[in-house]
Amino acid sequence: MFKRIFGYTKPYRRTLYTLAVLIAIMAGLQQVSPFVSKLITDLLVEEGLTNFSTLAFLLGLVLIAKLIQTGLNRLTWFITNIFVVKFEIHLKQLGFDHLMSLPMSYYNEQATGKVMSKLDRGVNRIINIVNNSGMHFLPSVTSALISFVIAINYEWRLALLIVIGFIPYIIINRWRFEKNNKLEKKEYKLYDNQFSHFWEVLNSMSLIKAFRAEGYERTRLQEFFSKYLALREEMESNTNKSVAGDFFLELMLWAMYAYIVWLSWQGQLSIGTLVMLVSLIQLMREPLWQLNWIFWEIKRAQVGAKDFFKIMDVKEQIPEPQNPQSIKKLKGKFEFENISFIYRHEDWAAITGFKKKNNNNYQQKNLAVLKNVSFVIKPGEMTALVGPSGAGKSTIASLLLRFFDPDKGKITLDGVDLKQLSKKDLRSYVGLVSQDSYLFAASIAENLRYAKPAASRQEMEEACKIAYADKFIGDLPNGLDTEIGERGIKLSGGQRQRLSIARTVLANPQIIILDEATSSLDSESELYIQRALRKLLRNKTSVVIAHRLSTIQQANKIIVLKDQGILEEGTHQELLKKKGLYAQLFDIQSGQTKMLKEWGLVQ
Numbered sequence: 028m029f030k031r032i033f034g035y036t037k038p039y040r041r042t043l044y045t046l047a048v049l050i051a052i053m054a055g056l057q058q059v060s061p062f063v064s065k066l067i068t069d070l071l072v073e074e075g076l077t078n079f080s081t082l083a084f085l086l087g088l089v090l091i092a093k094l095i096q097t098g099l100n101r102l103t104w105f106i107t108n109i110f111v112v113k114f115e116i117h118l119k120q121l122g123f124d125h126l127m128s129l130p131m132s133y134y135n136e137q138a139t140g141k142v143m144s145k146l147d148r149g150v151n152r153i154i155n156i157v158n159n160s161g162m163h164f165l166p167s168v169t170s171a172l173i174s175f176v177i178a179i180n181y182e183w184r185l186a187l188l189i190v191i192g193f194i195p196y197i198i199i200n201r202w203r204f205e206k207n208n209k210l211e212k213k214e215y216k217l218y219d220n221q222f223s224h225f226w227e228v229l230n231s232m233s234l235i236k237a238f239r240a241e242g243y244e245r246t247r248l249q250e251f252f253s254k255y256l257a258l259r260e261e262m263e264s265n266t267n268k269s270v271a272g273d274f275f276l277e278l279m280l281w282a283m284y285a286y287i288v289w290l291s292w293q294g295q296l297s298i299g300t301l302v303m304l305v306s307l308i309q310l311m312r313e314p315l316w317q318l319n320w321i322f323w324e325i326k327r328a329q330v331g332a333k334d335f336f337k338i339m340d341v342k343e344q345i346p347e348p349q350n351p352q353s354i355k356k357l358k359g360k361f362e363f364e365n366i367s368f369i370y371r372h373e374d375w376a377a378i379t380g381f382k383k384k385n386n387n388n389y390q391q392k393n394l395a396v397l398k399n400v401s402f403v404i405k406p407g408e409m410t411a412l413v414g415p416s417g418a419g420k421s422t423i424a425s426l427l428l429r430f431f432d433p434d435k436g437k438i439t440l441d442g443v444d445l446k447q448l449s450k451k452d453l454r455s456y457v458g459l460v461s462q463d464s465y466l467f468a469a470s471i472a473e474n475l476r477y478a479k480p481a482a483s484r485q486e487m488e489e490a491c492k493i494a495y496a497d498k499f500i501g502d503l504p505n506g507l508d509t510e511i512g513e514r515g516i517k518l519s520g521g522q523r524q525r526l527s528i529a530r531t532v533l534a535n536p537q538i539i540i541l542d543e544a545t546s547s548l549d550s551e552s553e554l555y556i557q558r559a560l561r562k563l564l565r566n567k568t569s570v571v572i573a574h575r576l577s578t579i580q581q582a583n584k585i586i587v588l589k590d591q592g593i594l595e596e597g598t599h600q601e602l603l604k605k606k607g608l609y610a611q612l613f614d615i616q617s618g619q620t621k622m623l624k625e626w627g628l629v630q
């Protein structure tokens with residue numbers, strides 16, 4: 028645990044070593060004052076106020092030691108505080124990079140709010156450990172140890188007293204920490220759930236309002252809080268045990284004082300040594316008292332830090348190839364060879380430990396979506412995917428972008444296995460307009476530039492024209508520079524779709540996947556965009572997923588998916604002749620109500 032944290036401090040080793048040296052020097056300087064006090068007292072007792080020069084020298088020594096100590100102390104804190112901030116930034120950056128490298132399947136499984144809460148708390152706790160153990164605990168303990176060694180050098184039996192007093196202190200606190208650790212884990216879990224709940228609520232306000240679920244959500248929150256309160260109460264009562272430990276500690280210290288005084292009374296110690304030993308014990312006293320609090324803090328932090336490590340331990344499951352191949356001249360031919368694909372739910376639960384045992388709500392089954400599917404997406408052609416909802420159309424799009432890897436079979440692009448391509452290359456070849464149009468809370472121009480950072484205004488305007496978005500953007504107060512709300516809330520569904528089409532148009536990839544890209548548009552806009560897209564898609568490989576069959580009639584090939592496989596494939600005309608599912612769907616959509624009459628849906 029500490030080793031791992033120490034591992035993360037690698038870029039700051041020099042700073043840490045500097046700090047260690049500073050701490051050691053300061054601990055040494057602390058001993059000066061008790062030692063000089065002894066010399067002064069002995070001097071005064073033996074010679075009275077006669078030897079002024081030695082006295083002045085000794086006092087000067089103490090003063091200088093104090094001055095240096097004060098200066099070093101400030102310097103140490105200066106270096107420390109800046110180091111801690113740098114370390115925090117470093118950890119957050121690592122966490123962020125790591126989260127971005129994780130596969131989509133991780134995000135499907137995890138509640139985003141929980142991940143955020145764990146990561147944030149983990150970083151804070153690690154910083155806490157570094158701060159408390161490194162900056163409070165180590166200096167105190169170093170100084171206490173030196174004092175201890177000096178003290179037992181004068182009177183070894185003091186060590187015995189310390190050991191005797193310390194044993195019950197440690198036993199009591201261990202007992203207390205063990206209980207607390209369990210409670211803490213519970214507390215963090217509860218806290219994560221609550222954070223995640225908050226997050227969800229904020230993200231689904233319209234849903235909550237529409238279903239008048241405010242009261243329900245409020246009760247849910249109250250449940251969390253009452254559990255939280257109960258837990259904290261239990262923790263606090265557990266902490267009361269520390270009083271017993273502190274009692275032994277205090278007893279030990281007083282025993283030491285008494286013993287020294289007794290020795291000196293017996294004439295075995297000079298008054299000077301008595302003074303010194305008393306101040307040395309005073310020096311030890313401080314860290315001993317801190318120990319309790321610091322251990323408690325460190326223990327607390329451990330639980331949080333472990334959560335952070337757990338997230339950092341999640342491995343990327345879509346590995347980059349060792350020696351990525353490159354495609355010199357991209358044609359854009361995809362081939363699916365006997366692909367089977369299953370959405371798995373167990374993997375992540377096992378890795379992250381989020382799975383709750385014996386909780387039926389949580390048990391999800393794996394879901395086989397594709398079984399032994401083979402087909403070819405020819406270069407420069409338009410291939411359409413149709414089929415009932417849930418048939419696996421969007422899944423195929425995800426496989427093409429390698430958001431997931433198939434369980435069986437091979438997908439190739441121009442003959443190269445997707446696993447042999449670098450993900451960056453693959454995703455630069457393929458553009459996706461997905462079913463949900465994700466937009467950032469930023470200006471429209473910034474959203475567009477996401478696809479092409481160097482895009483000029485003119486390019487952006489052209490892309491918007493093609494996507495039929497120029498009109499509504501023109502009507503906005505600041506045109507392209509208009510800010511759109513979180514996830515583009517201020518835009519209508521159709522407007523968002525047009526914007527995400529414009530974004531892909533701007534990126535201008537060789538292969539384009541349109542997943543229900545025009546489904547939220549009115550028929551007229553759809554017609555216009557279809558026409559524009561046709562121009563754009565000419566000579567490109569395109570995969571179009573659509574429920575409205577009228578939009579894919581001109582596709583070179585239509586693949587009808589159903590029940591984990593391909594039901595039929597061919598051109599529009601061929602499929603109509605076949606009189607299968609496609610023909611039936613087409614009949615319904617083109618208003619031929621024969622089927623509907625048969626089913627009794629219309630008169």
Ligand SMILES: Nc1ncnc2c1ncn2[C@@H]1O[C@H](COP(=O)(O)OP(=O)(O)OP(=O)(O)O)[C@@H](O)[C@H]1O
Pocket residue numbers: 135370371394396414415416417418419420421422423462
């Ligand atoms: N990320 C996921 N994790 C687990 N299961 C998923 C995931 N995405 C989709 N599924 C499941 O896989 C099946 C296929 O989903 P997919 O999104 O590919 O369907 P689709 O054909 O695109 O449907 P639609 O026409 O409604 O968009 C569905 O039953 C769905 O519940």
Ligand SMILES: [Mg+2]
Pocket residue numbers: 420421422462542
């Ligand atoms: Mg879909």
